[in-house]
Amino acid sequence: MKPKQKKSKRLERLREVIEDDPFITDRELACVFGVSIQTIRLDRLELGIPESRERTRRLAEEATNKVRSVETGEVIGDLIHVKLGQEGISVLETDKDMAFQRTSIVRGHHIFAQANSLAVALVDAEIALTGTATVKYLRPVKAGERLVAKAEIVSRSGRRHVVKVTTKIGHEDVFTGEFAVFAVDEPDGYGETQGGDLN
Amino acid sequence: MKPKQKKSKRLERLREVIEDDPFITDRELACVFGVSIQTIRLDRLELGIPESRERTRRLAEEATNKVRSVETGEVIGDLIHVKLGQEGISVLETDKDMAFQRTSIVRGHHIFAQANSLAVALVDAEIALTGTATVKYLRPVKAGERLVAKAEIVSRSGRRHVVKVTTKIGHEDVFTGEFAVFAVDEPDGYGETQGGDLN
DNA sequence: CATGAATTATGACCAAGTCTTAGTAGCAGA
DNA sequence: TCTGCTACTAAGACTTGGTCATAATTCATG
Numbered sequence: 001m002k003p004k005q006k007k008s009k010r011l012e013r014l015r016e017v018i019e020d021d022p023f024i025t026d027r028e029l030a031c032v033f034g035v036s037i038q039t040i041r042l043d044r045l046e047l048g049i050p051e052s053r054e055r056t057r058r059l060a061e062e063a064t065n066k067v068r069s070v071e072t073g074e075v076i077g078d079l080i081h082v083k084l085g086q087e088g089i090s091v092l093e094t095d096k097d098m099a100f101q102r103t104s105i106v107r108g109h110h111i112f113a114q115a116n117s118l119a120v121a122l123v124d125a126e127i128a129l130t131g132t133a134t135v136k137y138l139r140p141v142k143a144g145e146r147l148v149a150k151a152e153i154v155s156r157s158g159r160r161h162v163v164k165v166t167t168k169i170g171h172e173d174v175f176t177g178e179f180a181v182f183a184v185d186e187p188d189g190y191g192e193t194q195g196g197d198l199n
Numbered sequence: 200m201k202p203k204q205k206k207s208k209r210l211e212r213l214r215e216v217i218e219d220d221p222f223i224t225d226r227e228l229a230c231v232f233g234v235s236i237q238t239i240r241l242d243r244l245e246l247g248i249p250e251s252r253e254r255t256r257r258l259a260e261e262a263t264n265k266v267r268s269v270e271t272g273e274v275i276g277d278l279i280h281v282k283l284g285q286e287g288i289s290v291l292e293t294d295k296d297m298a299f300q301r302t303s304i305v306r307g308h309h310i311f312a313q314a315n316s317l318a319v320a321l322v323d324a325e326i327a328l329t330g331t332a333t334v335k336y337l338r339p340v341k342a343g344e345r346l347v348a349k350a351e352i353v354s355r356s357g358r359r360h361v362v363k364v365t366t367k368i369g370h371e372d373v374f375t376g377e378f379a380v381f382a383v384d385e386p387d388g389y390g391e392t393q394g395g396d397l398n
Numbered sequence: 399c400a401t402g403a404a405t406t407a408t409g410a411c412c413a414a415g416t417c418t419t420a421g422t423a424g425c426a427g428a
Numbered sequence: 429t430c431t432g433c434t435a436c437t438a439a440g441a442c443t444t445g446g447t448c449a450t451a452a453t454t455c456a457t458g
Contacts, residue, residue, distance in 0.1 A: 007404070023256065025445065036406050041447085051446055053252060053413095057222065060255045063262025076308070108315055108329050109275070113308035130307050134333040206435070224414065235437050240415085250415055252444090 010035070014043050022055040075121050076113040077149065082121060085153060090118040092147040099143035106141040111167060115177045118151045119163035125183030131160075135177035145169045159183045209234070213242050221254040274320050275312040276348065281320060284352060289317040291346040298342035305340040310366060314376045317350045318362035324382030330359070334376035344368045358382045 010033055017032065018024060026044070030037045044051075050058075077092035092114045099106045112135060120128045141147065149167040156162070159182050167175035209232055216231065217223060225243070229236045243250070249257075276291035291313045298305045311334060319327045340346065348366040355361070358381050366374035 023259070027445080037446095038406055038408095039404080042405085053255075053445070056252075056256050056259045059263060060222070060259035064258060103326065107312070108332075109308050109312035112311050112315075112332075113306070116307055116311075127302065129339065130336050132333070132335045133307075133311075134331070136331045137329050140328065226414080237438070238436055241436085252414070 011043055011047060014040070015047060015049070018049060018055070022059055023052060025052050076110070076117045077147070079118070079121060084122065084124045086122070087150070087152045088118055088122050089151075090114055090121075090149045092149070094141060094143050094145050094147060096143040103140075104143045106143055106145070108137060111137070111141060111147065111175050112177070114147060114149050115151070115165040115167055115175065116179060118149050119165055119177075119179040119181055122151055122153055122163060123161050123181050123183050125159075127184040129182045129184055131180040131182050133177060133179045135175065137175055139172070139174050141169065141174055147174070149175075210242055210246060213239070214246060214248070217248060217254070221258055222251060224251050275309070275316045276346070278317070278320060283321065283323045285321070286349070286351045287317055287321050288350075289313055289320075289348045291348070293340060293342050293344050293346060295342040302339075303342045305342055305344070307336060310336070310340060310346065310374050311376070313346060313348050314350070314364040314366055314374065315378060317348050318364055318376075318378040318380055321350055321352055321362060322360050322380050322382050324358075326383040328381045328383055330379040330381050332376060332378045334374065336374055338371070338373050340368065340373055346373070348374075 014029065014033070017029065024032075026037050026040045029040045033040070049055075075090065077090040080089050080091055082088040092110070094106045094110065096104065098110045112133075115135070116130055116133065120130060147167050147169060149165055151163050151165040154162050154164050161181045161183065163179045163181055165175075165177045165179065166173055167177075213228065213232070216228065223231075225236050225239045228239045232239070248254075274289065276289040279288050279290055281287040291309070293305045293309065295303065297309045311332075314334070315329055315332065319329060346366050346368060348364055350362050350364040353361050353363050360380045360382065362378045362380055364374075364376045364378065365372055366376075
């Protein structure tokens with residue numbers, strides 16, 4: 001049973017090699033493993049691994065989707081309820097890409113981002129800038145947990161809105177924050193005493 | 200000069216079409232524009248646009264790099280100086296992917312993330328959790344600007360570290376924050392009074 | 399020795415290109 | 429009118445990185 005062992009070992013390694021270099025071609029793989037191209041093709045067939053161009057295409061699609069949804073959406077998380085100028089709820093499904101590999105604990109800035117973008121979304125203005133934020137992390141969030149953020153505008157004086165956000169997992173509070181958000185009309189002239197970053 | 204106008208218009212549109220669907224083939228493009236494949240190839244040559252497989256490959260590479268560096272790096276930004284337990288400096292080059300398309304203003308959570316992860320990096324412990332954060336955005340940051348964050352541990356009592364972070368563009372302050380970071384030894388038993396999220 | 403699994407080889411074919419050479423259509427100026 | 433230019437189209441040879449089918453070879457093992 002020498003060849004069988006050899007083979008299954010190769011299959012295993014093959015999967016790994018392709019995993020961390022999806023661009024590699026069969027020719028290169030054949031060279032790496034010291035077997036013929038045909039063997040590599042049969043192996044891929046057996047493992048159900050598509051050809052390199054297909055792998056590349058999938059990667060590109062997946063990654064562009066991810067970048068678009070994670071980075072360029074106007075709001076981090078899904079807005080499931082909004083009363084402009086009053087309150088709102090946003091849901092964020094966390095995943096391992098948001099977390100530290102070692103601990104699977106979600107990075108704080110994602111939680112912050114959800115809360116902050118919700119706070120800004122509530123303010124009824126062309127442009128809204130966060131001036132200050134005070135936040136508290138109550139317990140770590142594990143990758144896979146579903147974050148539900150509830151926000152409420154608790155006060156308003158002129159352009160300054162104070163928004164309180166509480167983020168829960170189930171019934172447990174994991175994060176709270178208070179954001180001072182400024183509404184801005186003019187494209188380049190915002191608060192003189194309190195500038196802020198648009199979020 | 201009718202054909203010339205037609206052509207330059209097509210080149211322009213071609214660039215756009217390929218831009219928002221990089222996977223499209225010459226054959227499909229030929230069909231879209233109602234010209235021959237050869238014309239499309241000549242156009243691409245003129246515009247210096249590579250073939251679809253090449254475009255796909257680049258996308259995949261770029262996107263995977265981006266996801267890795269932006270999302271899974273242990274620190275957001277580049278640590279250019281660290282004195283563990285004392286102070287540190289991190290640099291973050293902002294780009295349009297970090298900003299709102301409409302305004303080109305960098306999303307606040309990126310600035311927060313840089314500061315927060317720097318604060319956490321300074322704490323000399325196996326695991327460090329942010330308990331609270333108070334931050335102030337002093338002026339909006341435009342995509343392309345280079346953020347330099349300086350952090351300093353200003354006090355420490357037991358496991359609680361207070362870290363002050365100031366982020367500048369050139370000599371101008373754009374953000375300040377104060378982070379309470381907790382050092383944790385045991386894998387699952389952290390602060391009883393003050394939990395926190397590992398960042 | 400025969401059998402079967404694993405491997406290698408071979409050849410036909412495909413998609414999506416490259417690069418080269420050549421032909422055509424339409425219009426503009428000497 | 430002829431000539432030349434630009435734009436477009438066509439045709440052929442070659443490349444990469446494969447698929448698919450059909451052998452042929454190797455080799456351990458019953």
